[in-house]
Amino acid sequence: MVRVHLPDGATREIAPASTAADLAASISPSLAKRMVAAAIDGQVRDLSTPLPDGATVELIGRDDPRALELIRHDLAHVLAEAVQSLWPGTKTAIGPAIEHGFYYDFERDTPFTPEDLPVIEQRMREIIAARTPFTCEEWSRDDARAHFHAAGETYKLALLDAIPEGEPVKIYRQGEWLDLCRGPHMRTTGDAGTAFRLTRVAGAYWRGDSNNPMLSRIYGVAFADKATLDAHMTMMAEAEKRDHRRLGREMNLFHFEEVAPGSVFWHPKGWRLFQTLIGYMRDRQEQAGYVEVNSPDIMDRTLWETSGHWQNYRANMFLAETVDDREYALKPMNCPGHMLIYGQGTKSYRDLPLKLAEFGKVHRYEPSGALHGLLRVRSFTQDDAHIYCTPDQLTEECLKVNDLVLSIYRDFGFEDVRIKLSTRPENRIGSDESWDRSEAALREALDRAGHPYTIFEGEGAFYGPKLEYVLRDAIGRDWQCGTLQVDFNLPERFGTTYVAPSGEKLAPVMLHRALFGSLERFTGILIEHHAGHLPLWLAPVQAVVATVTGAADDWAAEVARTLKAAGLRVETDLRNEKIGYKVREHALAKIPVQIALGGREAEERTVTIRRRGATDTTTLSLEDAVQLLMSEAMAPAAAPNEQVSHEGMTE
């Protein structure tokens, strides 16, 4: 007999070679009916898996969260069978479960179109209704190779060859159809259920490499039950409503033109928001000891050769040639310009850390397919800064930047920030030793801050490793906002030095950092985060003063004048329209505060306030209203513990 442990601590004896399904049946037939997989020593496996002696076994029902991945993976197989039965000769590549659903990659002469999806979905539902059992078979490599060769499944052959020697070659079969697959799967195609939808067709490179052929990918979403699926579809529809591209047009914030793909035309209201963000950041940086500078947009090729951009980044640069045959480039980064500013005059160790900030607009020729509203553009404004410090100060400065960026995100309501640490890439400049030091400094700062992070090997910038601060958009896409990069290379390339206490000239270490990252992107994320309902301190128009009748026009003018004098962003609406009409319009425009003025208010010198989202109103004196709104409209205060540090003395 074999002994297995159940999650409740009980131990059961079963016959040798018994499977998880046998175990379930031995407990109760009704339980056996409901179970779709088993966690054996924590690993999710098929019910048909024989149980080893001493294993801990937990049976998994279809509504267990761990079954969701199985549902999605099963559906990927069902999708592939459906496609191959509809279009014999279609080749299959890979088909995993992913967040919210699944996909399968195919190669086919005529690509899929959106019209194919309902047809495929219908066939999938037939396969599911048939409740065909999934069975797992172990094949020899030769048999598998022969089979997939005969079937013309070239991608499966490649996948087969990628399985390490010594590992079993597993085949999952559902009726006539079979697939090379690691598993696990549930009992039958019927377990996959019907709470799924095919959502889109897309191109995808084989093995994710753009040198490889492009396959046709079909995506689906899937959940354990229809209610969850419906909830997901509703959420996607809601997310679409808060898409910043749509809100930007509706709220008259910005637009794009064909003549400048990837570059923003900011409208008055959008630009006001943009400038509010810059003003906020300027204050925060000043408190943190930064000094603001400005460097040229167009600089000669030789500068970019010195910095290494010409050799490493030219494909992404806008180039400019003049009538006298000089080659210039629009700056894709501010750092080389800041190197030249640093280089003016001799710097002492007493000057360090020196923090040069610039709200510089950079231009990068991004691939056309990458452009995406404000979130991925070809010209954007960075809240950029370069911190020059001694090697001793490095970790401390990284830590300060980390604290500052997280504090700033908190002011905007972003509490859940993910941090990525990207290490040295293939294409890079500088010695391995300086890369070692840079990567170590970032790691140490993060460890000291105690913030979790994920390491991305080989994804650093060509001149140094980087931290990326990632925020998520309305429909779950991740966007890098802030960044912190350590750089030993640029100071060396530019021959930049400071005078050490010993009198020796040494190379400073340099940090590149941007906290919003791109003002454009951050604005887009903010719009989505708030669904356009920007908090009072950010709203381009904070209040609209609307009259009920023409008799209140004079009072409205006085109220507006008073609010503006108090620094509030106010518009007036004296139009000959009903108040209900005005209220509706300004509510749709997402104005935070509406102030309605009729004969009564004019008489009593009061204002009636209606808040965004509310249906009730409050009447109070103008003086009280000014006090109230002013206090609410203030930018979040900087944390008091972030003081100007010692180097403030040198100014």
Next chain:
RNA sequence: GCCGGUUUAGCUCAGCUGGUAGAGCGUCUGAUUUGUAAUCAGGGGGUCGGGGGUUCGAGUCCCUCAACCGGCACCA
């Protein structure tokens, strides 16, 4: 950049198998002076994304370029 899709009025969209364009909202004009999510009436507005082709005739079919959308790749 790659695969697929889309592009008709300011916005959202309709226009069957080719026979020289429509709706709602907005805009404008007039009337209405109005109390918290749409007052009524009338009038303008489009070289159907650009270019080329097929045809007696193209918004509609074909080619091409561009932008946009969804993915993939890229993202210093």
